[in-house]
Amino acid sequence: MLMRILGGGLVCLSATLIGWYIGGSGGRRAGGLMELKKSLILLKSQIDHAIYTLPQAFGNISHKVAAPLDGFYKRLAEKPDSWADEALRLSGSNLHKDDLANLSLLGASLGQGDTLVQINSIDMVIAAIDDTLNQLTVKNRSDTKMWRSLGVVGGLLITIALL
């Protein structure tokens, strides 16, 4: 009987933790998007005001942003043409597939046109990130609560069904 109670407790605990983890994924994505937005604003100011070349700008930004974006910009500083490939390598981060698709599209216009075109492209991606962040804020409120409750109740349900 003791083993049953212990097993049931472990199942409840695991389900609760899974619920908390899934519930927090929206917040982690929002955090990743905020960091990405910060890096793009930095990139914009480096191109617009400091008038650095792209590799120099990428190198400077890599020291000012958190992981995994610091590695992304560091690799771009060494190989500026590989934007799209490097953006896809960020798939291990908290960013969604759509966010990475937006980011990889930016690579096509960076270094191709004049400063104004590049800044407009960056602004477009920042606007898309802002839209996503607004949607996430509304969605996160209900989803986080739901996933956390689902974790706890789901764990209890499984335990009762197996006892």
Add this chain to the structure above:
Amino acid sequence: MDITVVFQIAAVGILVAVLNQVLKGAGRDDQATMTTLAGLIVVLFWIISHISDLFGTVQNLFQL
């Protein structure tokens, strides 16, 4: 019949009701309905043998 089955069914009923409310609160009415159905099916699986026993008993009792 073991009385624990009754308590298990009651517990599942309460938990499914809570899940239903949580999912409806999050605007996921479809999933809420599916959860209720799943709960019903699980409980039916538990009691189907008891219902079969009941029918057997009734048949024996009235010699049908």
